[in-house]
Amino acid sequence: FVAGFAGRGLFSQVDELIDYMIQHNCRPNELTYKTIVDGYCKAKKYKEAMDFVSNIKERDASCDEQSLHRLALRVRENVES
Numbered sequence: 001f002v003a004g005f006a007g008r009g010l011f012s013q014v015d016e017l018i019d020y021m022i023q024h025n026c027r028p029n030e031l032t033y034k035t036i037v038d039g040y041c042k043a044k045k046y047k048e049a050m051d052f053v054s055n056i057k058e059r060d061a062s063c064d065e066q067s068l069h070r071l072a073l074r075v076r077e078n079v080e081s
Contacts, residue, residue, distance in 0.1 A: 002032055006039025011048070014039070022060055030067045037071050041078035049075045 005013040014036055021028055033056060040049035053071045056063050 002028075003035050003039075006036045007042070009039065009043045009045075011036075011040070011045075018059065027062050028060060030063075030070070033063070033067070033071055034074065037074055041075060046075060046079045049078075 001017055002014060005011070005017065018028055018032075018036075021032075033053075036052060037049050040046070040052060050072065053068060053075060056068060056071070
């Protein structure tokens with residue numbers, strides 16, 4: 001579902017799904033977040049992608065700093081290409 005929503009630019013649905021997952025103890029992993037970041041970048045919504053990465057820690061305390069760094073780097077690489 002995450003890939004489908006993100007790939008179609010349905011980011012409000014992505015947010016709802018991520019919140020649902022976290023509330024029901026189904027923690028998103030780095031691949032899930034990468035898929036969302038890629039969706040934002042595909043839609044050329046780079047600021048929104050960085051905002052999403054910046055807010056992950058507030059939503060999901062289990063996400064580690066290395067993962068956040070890799071996700072932010074992924075956005076930067078898309079901006080530069």
